[in-house]
Amino acid sequence: ILVNPAGRVADGCHSNVFAILNGIVYTPPVSEGALAGVMRSVVLQQAGLQVKVSPISSADLAQAEEIWFTNAIQGVRWVENFEGRELKNTIWHEFFADPAGLWDNKSPITTPWINS
Secondary structure, eight states, rough: EEEESOOOOOEEEEEEEEEEEETTTEOOGGGGOOOOOHHHHHHTTTTOEEEEOOHHHHHHHHOSSEEEETTTTTTEEEEEEETEEOOOOOHHHHHHTTTTTOOOOOOOEEEEOOOO
């Protein structure tokens, strides 16, 4: 996870970041250093899914119920483990599970921090 000079979450190395806090989906605004990615746009426009574009702190990620990465190649991938804590995939599964197998997005990922 890449953080901006203010220490807030900007992006993943090759992806956008989404975090679910208290059942609400958040993603950092472009002004925080996030790319205006293709899959980010798809998620922002997903019918039935409300996303709040707002800064995300490292403390927010430490408390997140779910964390996702998105990019145009791999779609929407959920993070299984963050800093030794197992995460859920409830909202991810509801909106982005791919039973037809069109994307290889079923594999969870574990992610380290990268400071800018």
